[in-house]
Amino acid sequence: MNWECFSYWIEHHPGLASWVQAIGSIGAIGIAIWIASSQRRAEARADRAKSKLVLDLIKTVAARADRAVSNDSVSSMTLNGHLNLIAGLYTTLEKIDLLNLPAENMLEPMCNLRDALRALEAGMREAQRKEYLATWLSQGEAILWKALVKTAAKQIAGLK
Numbered sequence: 283m284n285w286e287c288f289s290y291w292i293e294h295h296p297g298l299a300s301w302v303q304a305i306g307s308i309g310a311i312g313i314a315i316w317i318a319s320s321q322r323r324a325e326a327r328a329d330r331a332k333s334k335l336v337l338d339l340i341k342t343v344a345a346r347a348d349r350a351v352s353n354d355s356v357s358s359m360t361l362n363g364h365l366n367l368i369a370g371l372y373t374t375l376e377k378i379d380l381l382n383l384p385a386e387n388m389l390e391p392m393c394n395l396r397d398a399l400r401a402l403e404a405g406m407r408e409a410q411r412k413e414y415l416a417t418w419l420s421q422g423e424a425i426l427w428k429a430l431v432k433t434a435a436k437q438i439a440g441l442k
Contacts, residue, residue, distance in 0.1 A: 333384035340378065340388065341438055344395055347371045348435035351402070351428040361415045365406045372399040388441055395434035402427040 292298060350367050375396040383389060405427065409418030418424055 336378070336382070337384050337388075337441065340375075340383075340392065341441070343371055343374050344391075344435040344438035347395060347399060347431050348439075351431045361410070361419075365403070365410060365415070368399060368403045368406060372396065372403050375399065385441065388438070391434045391437035391441070394430060395438065398427050398430035398434060402431065 347368075350364070350371060375392070378392070380389060380392060383392065402424065405418060405423055406415060409415040
């Protein structure tokens with residue numbers, strides 16, 4: 283078939299241009315839908331990866347906080363080192379945006395852990411300033427904050 287035959291055939295089918303335009307429009311719409319859905323799938327994968335990373339970070343910090351308040355940890359490091367560790371863990375948790383947690387059930391244990399670490403740090407700083415940090419760590423208030431840290435850390439460890 284040569285171009286003359288093809289040109290003749292096109293000229294003698296006046297509705298052909300409409301059909302080609304309709305098929306092209308449908309194809310363009312299909313491609314646009316495919317591109318948009320692939321972008322949504324990519325965004326969903328990125329969101330899942332970010333949520334997993336945040337969850338892993340929170341679980342790691344919670345596990346470190348649990349170890350930091352254990353009696354073995356306190357006795358194996360200097361009191362100033364222990365205070366700095368608690369302060370660092372609290373600072374890390376404070377930087378995590380509570381409104382962007384991967385799951386709603388993380389909010390309460392996360393807040394409990396952060397608040398308990400904040401109170402423990404404040405109590406330790408005050409006791410250090412008054413030079414009775416070692417004594418304060420074995421008293422009721424410190425024991426309460428340590429227990430709250432351990433409880434929240436265990437709740438976070440069980441989250442999925």
